[in-house]
Amino acid sequence: MSATGPVLTVGPAERRFDPYAAGESASGIRFLYGLNPLAKLFAPIPVIVLLVFVRDAATPAAFLVLAYVLLLVGARFTLRLVLFLALAIPLAALVLGLGFSMWTDAALVDATPVVWQVGGWTLYRGAIEIGLATGLRLAAIVALTLVAGLTTTGPDLVRASVQQLRVPYRIGYTALAAFRFVPRFGHELDIIRQAHRVRGAHGGRGPFSALARWFGYIVPLMAGAIRHAERVALAMDARAFGAHPDRTERHLVPWRARDTVFVAAFWAVSAVILVILFPWGL
Structure with a gap:
């Protein structure tokens, strides 16, 4: 009991389910928590859109590695993060890749070697390559969304949208x-x-x-x-909510120079990857 009243603490369970609960403190090297939520959204969105249109396996693999590096360096090590990176994403990519390989039109890949044949159904190596590339593409998209999803709270995202994007x-x-x-x-x-x-x-x-x-x-x-x-x-x-065109916000989420640097650096690295790999051909 303090002089001003009881001190309420938020446990791990409440913090996990309560969107208003404050996040845990992190060391300075975990830089993702200090960025504006919009910066963590704006940076990967162009890459996510471009990944929808690529068809090779190298490009999504490169962006998957980039997302892993950002999460391992900039995010706090938790059991959820380890499970996502070590188990959930690789297993999902593998399962989806094998599933998509079975749905691939055999007429498109019948010139490649046969991997498995059951009766009149044939699985070609080209179908497996297409399926795994699709699984990698989806895994890269999910990993890039985790950069913002695992390091941003709901209230901060709303505050940033209201303050920077002028959302009502x-x-x-x-x-x-x-x-x-x-x-x-x-x-x-x-x-x-x-x-x-x-x-x-x-x-x-x-x-x-x-x-x-x-x-x-x-x-x-x-x-x-x-x-x-x-x-x-x-x-x-x-509290007269909605009575005035704007409201006073006690907690500000400003856009700082480091947010601009993060977005510019992410776009620059992404451009280098796309120029080197150039997944669309000539």
Whole structure:
């Protein structure tokens, strides 16, 4: 207890689900957390658009490596980051690549060697190359989106959009308030489950018991959602939300020189990669 009242701390679980929770402190070398959220969005967007139109495997592989370097250097090491980079992205790229190779038109690659043949169906090496290139392309796009997704909070993105892009604050903060319902629903669902467990309601196992339990959650969840929506609406009305064309923001998210440098450097490196590999041919 401090002189000004109790000090509230936010645990890891609350920080994971609460879009308003402050992020954990990071060392200075984790530079991605100090950048404007819009800079982390503007930098990879042109590359993501261009990756849709490339067909080789080298270009998405190069940008995948670039995204990995940015995340490993600029983001905080967490279990989620390690799982994404070491397991989720490579496995997804492999599975998608094999799946796309089976969907590739055999008439386009029938001049390549046969890898596998079952009855009248033949898998050619060219189909595998096309499928893996597509999987790599999707993996590179996902990895580039993680540069902003893993190092940006929802409130900061909304504030930056309102302050730099001049998005009407009525739209930005209303969307943020709606997004805040997600952790609220999770918390209320936890309470409802505990209450049902204490009362022994909808016990048993099997699909019918599970269906009965979920039907028992719907009514109290809807009632809680209505109550929460009314409280949010009353709170916004009490603060004259939307009564003026702009509002005073206590927490500023400015665009600094380092944001411009990051975007320019990312675009320069991307241009060098595209010029060297030139995936569209002559």
